[in-house]
Amino acid sequence: MLEETLSNHVAGHEAWYSADSCIEENSVLARLNLSSLIFWPFLIMVLLSPVPFGSIYPWSLSLISAITGILLLGWIIHAATSSSQPAIGLNRAWVLLPAPVLVALWIVLQIAPWMPDSLHHPLWQSTGAVLNQKLDGRITLDAHESATGLMRYLTYCGVFWIALQYGRDADNARRMMVSFAVAGAVYAVYGLIAELSGSNTILWYEKEWYKGAVTSVFRYKNAYATYAALTLICVIALFLEGIWKRGDSHSSRAELRRRIFTWLAEEGWLPGIAIVAIGSALALSNSRAGIISGGIGVLVLLITVNFSHMRRAPYLRGLAAVSFLLTTVFFFVGGGTVMDRLASQDVSGDIRVQIYEATSKAIADAPLTGTGSGTFDEAFFFYHPMELRTQVLRAHSTYLENAMELGIPAAIILTLAILIPALFCLAGLIRRRRHGIYPLIGFAASAVVGFHALFDFTMQVPAVAVTYFAMLGVGCAQSWGTEDRPRQSGG
Numbered sequence: 422m423l424e425e426t427l428s429n430h431v432a433g434h435e436a437w438y439s440a441d442s443c444i445e446e447n448s449v450l451a452r453l454n455l456s457s458l459i460f461w462p463f464l465i466m467v468l469l470s471p472v473p474f475g476s477i478y479p480w481s482l483s484l485i486s487a488i489t490g491i492l493l494l495g496w497i498i499h500a501a502t503s504s505s506q507p508a509i510g511l512n513r514a515w516v517l518l519p520a521p522v523l524v525a526l527w528i529v530l531q532i533a534p535w536m537p538d539s540l541h542h543p544l545w546q547s548t549g550a551v552l553n554q555k556l557d558g559r560i561t562l563d564a565h566e567s568a569t570g571l572m573r574y575l576t577y578c579g580v581f582w583i584a585l586q587y588g589r590d591a592d593n594a595r596r597m598m599v600s601f602a603v604a605g606a607v608y609a610v611y612g613l614i615a616e617l618s619g620s621n622t623i624l625w626y627e628k629e630w631y632k633g634a635v636t637s638v639f640r641y642k643n644a645y646a647t648y649a650a651l652t653l654i655c656v657i658a659l660f661l662e663g664i665w666k667r668g669d670s671h672s673s674r675a676e677l678r679r680r681i682f683t684w685l686a687e688e689g690w691l692p693g694i695a696i697v698a699i700g701s702a703l704a705l706s707n708s709r710a711g712i713i714s715g716g717i718g719v720l721v722l723l724i725t726v727n728f729s730h731m732r733r734a735p736y737l738r739g740l741a742a743v744s745f746l747l748t749t750v751f752f753f754v755g756g757g758t759v760m761d762r763l764a765s766q767d768v769s770g771d772i773r774v775q776i777y778e779a780t781s782k783a784i785a786d787a788p789l790t791g792t793g794s795g796t797f798d799e800a801f802f803f804y805h806p807m808e809l810r811t812q813v814l815r816a817h818s819t820y821l822e823n824a825m826e827l828g829i830p831a832a833i834i835l836t837l838a839i840l841i842p843a844l845f846c847l848a849g850l851i852r853r854r855r856h857g858i859y860p861l862i863g864f865a866a867s868a869v870v871g872f873h874a875l876f877d878f879t880m881q882v883p884a885v886a887v888t889y890f891a892m893l894g895v896g897c898a899q900s901w902g903t904e905d906r907p908r909q910s911g912g
Contacts, residue, residue: 459495460587462488464597467580467891468604471648473624474640476883479569485883486572489579496583508589509898517585517845517897520838521578527831528571528794531560540790561793562800570795570826573883577890581842584894594859594895598655601892605652606695609702612637612645616705634707639884646711647879649703650869651888654718654862656699658726660692662858665731710876718869725864729850729857772809773817773876779804780816783825791828800825819874819881842897843867849900856899863896 466488470476476485500507511518530536534557545558561567588594612635615621621628623638631642639645667680685693703715783792783804792800798814805813816822823832846867849860870880870889879885 456499456587459492459499459583460593463492463580463583463587464600466492467597467887468600470884470887471604471608471638473626473638475638475644475648475885476887477640482573482576482883485887486576489576489583492583493579496586508586509901513901514585517842520834520841524827524831524835524838525571525574525578527827527834528567528574531791531793531827532564532567532571534559536560542787542792559793560790562796563793566795566799567793570793574794576883577886580887581890581894581897584891585898588859588895588898589901591856591899594856594899597891597895598659598859598862601652601888602655602659602692602695605649605655605699608637608645609635609649609652609695609699612702613698613705631707635702635705637702639882641879641882642706643708643711643873643877644879644882644885646703646706646708647714647870647873647877647882647885648888649699649706650711650715650718650873651866651885651892653696653699653703653715654722654865654869655892656692656695657719657722658858658862658865660689660696661726661731663689663692710873711879714869714873717872718865721868722861722865725847725850725861729861730854731857731861772811775806775809776813776817777821779806779809780818780821780825784821784829787825787828789828789830791824791826791831794826797822797826815878815881817877819878822878822881839867839871839893842893843871845900846893846896849896853899859899860896863893863900866892866896 466485470485473481476482536559538558540560541558542560542562544562545556548556584597588597615623615637616633616635621632623636623640628636630640634642636642636645637649639648663684664681667677667684681689703712706712779801783800797816798812801813801816816825820832820836823835827835843864846860846863850857850864853860866889870885874880880889
């Protein structure tokens, strides 16, 4: 009787523990499923953002914004309902938030009709006088364009935040960076085939501009050059990591060579081919600033890798020298026309100089308030040089355009909003014992876009911006601490 009672008691406890275990397991699976439902659509969105034309059209940007907003809402729900803390909570991410939040608030104030009349753009008063009625003025010249600019800005912030959360997990970080490298190689091969075959098409559309230059699925050669440079950074970093993993301080040189050549024969040839494909496409883009920016990014990568955990990689200096040599060869051979243009270009006759001068006058007229986010083309109309017989839609310098639209103080804060995460990546690549490749990529990618933004507007092409902020988010996520095992990703 006693044995039967004890047996029933034990069986009951086993059933209870089994049920409790099942409930806990189901809860974990539910969290993982919700996390996957956010991560994978996010990654696919970023990878497909270049199709078509770099998502430069309003419907493309609106689609990316809608998807990002839905995924961000999903993450909020996931974080609120999960028993675990977010991968990177506000207690650590707070240092990244003030600058982007201040910029967003300022754009809202530019749109708001209740700001003091003294801050309103003078065109509102002039238009009211012509129409003989009182108009609700605003700081911005065009409230609709500024609202679109705000949507664009919040979309990029959302992309960075999602990448920051899910990139904290090393497996997710690797999935994203490898995916970016593969996408870069695929788009490069397509661009090379389209150009070398003489088809002069982008997908199924006839190419209108930049015939004779590789633009892949992008409409503008400069935008593709920046995208190619970003993915080239990924591939080179992954290649160097592959070499580093075969290193061992206790192995002989013969053993090191055997490991490295075995890896090259089995796996390493894939990133090697990707480097050749993307490098060739970049060189044949004939983008002056894009090629130089890519070279600077590669140079920054090869320099800063010496401060990372991969600094003891075998033959690192030799690989760096070969990479630099190959980069130089690609630029001079593949981009011969670019070098000719660089050598013969008369800077004083470049229309960009006229645009820069006119933009500077516009900045001087509203140095604190700006003309409104997204209003450059409308505001520039009043400063358009008479001798410049072409429509100007962009300042061809993101820094100048930001200063004109947002005002100098907000433009500086916007630059800091990107510079601070980039510096986090620099600190992370130095102190991380493992996974320092991701901060390394984030910092080198920042060098690419930061330099190219001096001379062009490629960061205003959604596909380029989305890809960069995803890379920066992953690099920043992997910059915290020196621990090898990160916390739960995403939620």
